[in-house]
Amino acid sequence: MVKVELIFNDEMHGLSERVGCEYMLRKIFLEEVEMLLEYFSRITSDWDKLKIGSMFREEFLSTGKMLRPILTIISSKAVGGKPENALPGALAVEIIHNSSLIHDDIIDKAEIRRGKPTFYRRHGLTPALLVADFSFSMVVKAILMINNHENMRKVFEILSKATAYLADGEYLDSTFNPAKEPLTLSKYMEIAYKKTAYLFKSATEIGAILGGGKEKEINALKAYGLNLGLAFQIQDDVLDFTGNVKVTGKDPLRDSLLGRPSYPLIYILKGMNVDEAISFSKEKNRELIEKAVSSLDGIDKSEEKEKLINLALYSAERLR
Amino acid sequence: MVKVELIFNDEMHGLSERVGCEYMLRKIFLEEVEMLLEYFSRITSDWDKLKIGSMFREEFLSTGKMLRPILTIISSKAVGGKPENALPGALAVEIIHNSSLIHDDIIDKAEIRRGKPTFYRRHGLTPALLVADFSFSMVVKAILMINNHENMRKVFEILSKATAYLADGEYLDSTFNPAKEPLTLSKYMEIAYKKTAYLFKSATEIGAILGGGKEKEINALKAYGLNLGLAFQIQDDVLDFTGNVKVTGKDPLRDSLLGRPSYPLIYILKGMNVDEAISFSKEKNRELIEKAVSSLDGIDKSEEKEKLINLALYSAERLR
Numbered sequence: 001m002v003k004v005e006l007i008f009n010d011e012m013h014g015l016s017e018r019v020g021c022e023y024m025l026r027k028i029f030l031e032e033v034e035m036l037l038e039y040f041s042r043i044t045s046d047w048d049k050l051k052i053g054s055m056f057r058e059e060f061l062s063t064g065k066m067l068r069p070i071l072t073i074i075s076s077k078a079v080g081g082k083p084e085n086a087l088p089g090a091l092a093v094e095i096i097h098n099s100s101l102i103h104d105d106i107i108d109k110a111e112i113r114r115g116k117p118t119f120y121r122r123h124g125l126t127p128a129l130l131v132a133d134f135s136f137s138m139v140v141k142a143i144l145m146i147n148n149h150e151n152m153r154k155v156f157e158i159l160s161k162a163t164a165y166l167a168d169g170e171y172l173d174s175t176f177n178p179a180k181e182p183l184t185l186s187k188y189m190e191i192a193y194k195k196t197a198y199l200f201k202s203a204t205e206i207g208a209i210l211g212g213g214k215e216k217e218i219n220a221l222k223a224y225g226l227n228l229g230l231a232f233q234i235q236d237d238v239l240d241f242t243g244n245v246k247v248t249g250k251d252p253l254r255d256s257l258l259g260r261p262s263y264p265l266i267y268i269l270k271g272m273n274v275d276e277a278i279s280f281s282k283e284k285n286r287e288l289i290e291k292a293v294s295s296l297d298g299i300d301k302s303e304e305k306e307k308l309i310n311l312a313l314y315s316a317e318r319l320r
Numbered sequence: 321m322v323k324v325e326l327i328f329n330d331e332m333h334g335l336s337e338r339v340g341c342e343y344m345l346r347k348i349f350l351e352e353v354e355m356l357l358e359y360f361s362r363i364t365s366d367w368d369k370l371k372i373g374s375m376f377r378e379e380f381l382s383t384g385k386m387l388r389p390i391l392t393i394i395s396s397k398a399v400g401g402k403p404e405n406a407l408p409g410a411l412a413v414e415i416i417h418n419s420s421l422i423h424d425d426i427i428d429k430a431e432i433r434r435g436k437p438t439f440y441r442r443h444g445l446t447p448a449l450l451v452a453d454f455s456f457s458m459v460v461k462a463i464l465m466i467n468n469h470e471n472m473r474k475v476f477e478i479l480s481k482a483t484a485y486l487a488d489g490e491y492l493d494s495t496f497n498p499a500k501e502p503l504t505l506s507k508y509m510e511i512a513y514k515k516t517a518y519l520f521k522s523a524t525e526i527g528a529i530l531g532g533g534k535e536k537e538i539n540a541l542k543a544y545g546l547n548l549g550l551a552f553q554i555q556d557d558v559l560d561f562t563g564n565v566k567v568t569g570k571d572p573l574r575d576s577l578l579g580r581p582s583y584p585l586i587y588i589l590k591g592m593n594v595d596e597a598i599s600f601s602k603e604k605n606r607e608l609i610e611k612a613v614s615s616l617d618g619i620d621k622s623e624e625k626e627k628l629i630n631l632a633l634y635s636a637e638r639l640r
Contacts, residue, residue, distance in 0.1 A: 103449050164372075170446075171446060171447060
């Protein structure tokens with residue numbers, strides 16, 4: 001487990017932090033990232049037929065971390081599946097994620113994402129709004145590429161629930177007013193679950209299903225995804241306080257200044273100072289990462305299992 | 321064919337024009353409307369579990385014309401199908417339509433819809449934006465209720481294409497600038513096809529498929545839906561010029577003053593005066609209605625076929 005952190009520090013030497021961070025993730029998952037990029041690029045080529053599609057495609061293929069589709073592919077391989085079979089699911093998950101970011105940025109009036117002006121800032125409100133309608137269409141097309149009927153139905157069911165939760169989570173998050181209502185731990189957890197963790201869980205679950213995993217394996221990967229997602233959200237909250245825009249590609253304190261619920265805020269409102277609340281949050285993050293890693297006891301040892309463990313450790317330490 | 325117009329004038333006596341118009345449609349399709357309302361209300365009851373869902377549900381169940389789901393039900397019955405089997409398709413079509421109206425109203429900065437303030441005016445931009453993401457989820461749930469696997473797949477394919485066209489059509493429509501580009505007939509037709517006619521065609525086609533129609537019947541109902549949809553759009557354009565807000569429930573000249581492409585505008589830009597262009601548009605509308613009606617030669621005579629003919633005639637004469 002120490003390996004990743006060592007490589008991380010070593011290999012980052014001489015690279016800017018932002019590039020270094022991306023680079024590490026790409027290096028660990030080189031094979032998966034290449035497979036995803038090739039597939040995404042090929043399958044989305046017909047989006048260019050429609051103007052709204054070509055704008056979304058450009059955004060879609062610009063480099064995000066691609067954590068969620070990586071999780072789908074690795075989960076599928078971890079249960080012995082062929083990665084090709086998991087690709088339609090990985091595509092569907094990443095489209096949903098990208099489309100929701102575009103909407104969230106409108107709601108948050110965010111200026112910067114992934115180090116460049118946000119989609120609605122570059123293209124305007126109209127295409128940013130219509131992207132979700134277009135992306136609905138492409139998610140359905142992706143899922144219809146799943147050959148096995150029963151699996152196709154399951155993926156539709158999982159991602160139907162995931163999109164409803166994403167919308168509701170974003171609604172609860174963006175309408176929360178810390179001056180008017182107490183930020184309880186359970187309120188925070190509900191939002192983090194709906195807004196972030198459920199899609200992580202969906203990504204690993206879909207991978208496990210499309211890889212032909214047994215029920216025990218599917219459950220292990222669901223628990224891994226869920227805990228990883230919660231940890232990811234807490235780390236996002238921490239980075240809002242501690243992150244550097246050159247590394248995160250986002251404005252610092254953007255979410256906090258909008259009065260958004262965050263894990264540190266729960267404890268700041270209880271009287272902790274910011275540093276204490278951040279330490280406390282980092283501890284909780286590590287605890288969830290450990291839970292994610294131990295969930296993997298339910299699957300056999302393999303190269304992919306190692307990668308999932310490394311991914312969790314990356315997530316705990318990530319700077320963006 | 322004269323029957324409808326006679327009833328129309330007779331029955332409207334003593335009612336306000338707006339109520340009278342709604343009333344007539346509800347009277348002709350009483351059985352279908354009751355069936356749809358009961359089903360929509362029952363199936364959408366669990367939307368209330370999520371805040372974003374309860375807001376959309378209220379909007380969804382407030383009285384629109386429900387033309388598209390009526391078309392699905394009647395098309396299904398017209399080919400001898402059980403209407404119950406068509407209900408999931410009718411629901412999916414109407415959710416897509418309602419969700420797209422909410423987005424269109426944001427893009428158009430529209431104040432009034434169906435005689436009351438638009439959704440984003442009442443609830444704010446955030447829920448209006450997130451409604452599409454939530455509605456994606458509910459469309460998928462609706463389609464998954466179709467028992468027959470092959471039919472389910474077909475409906476997913478049709479509505480996937482319909483949503484991509486809706487988004488692209490709205491994009492082309494709202495970004496069109498009559499000061500900078502010529503409004504050709506083919507440009508207009510492309511927009512009307514994508515923005516309006518394709519969903520009408522989808523509504524009738526889905527009804528015919530779920531009703532177990534033969535290929536010839538499905539094709540007849542597709543052609544009917546397509547021509548009806550084009551006629552419907554032209555009548556919408558005419559109403560933007562001639563309509564009364566008390567009847568249409570929309571601001572007069574709203575679309576025209578935004579520089580939107582419309583059928584009359586093609587001819588106004590060619591030098592016709594407004595009255596001439598409107599007469600010309602009404603003529604084209606009637607021609608498309610006739611085409612829609614004659615498409616129905618491909619299906620056997622039945623009570624439902626009569627209703628489809630009446631619906632087309634209503635559409636030609638409608639005041640809102």
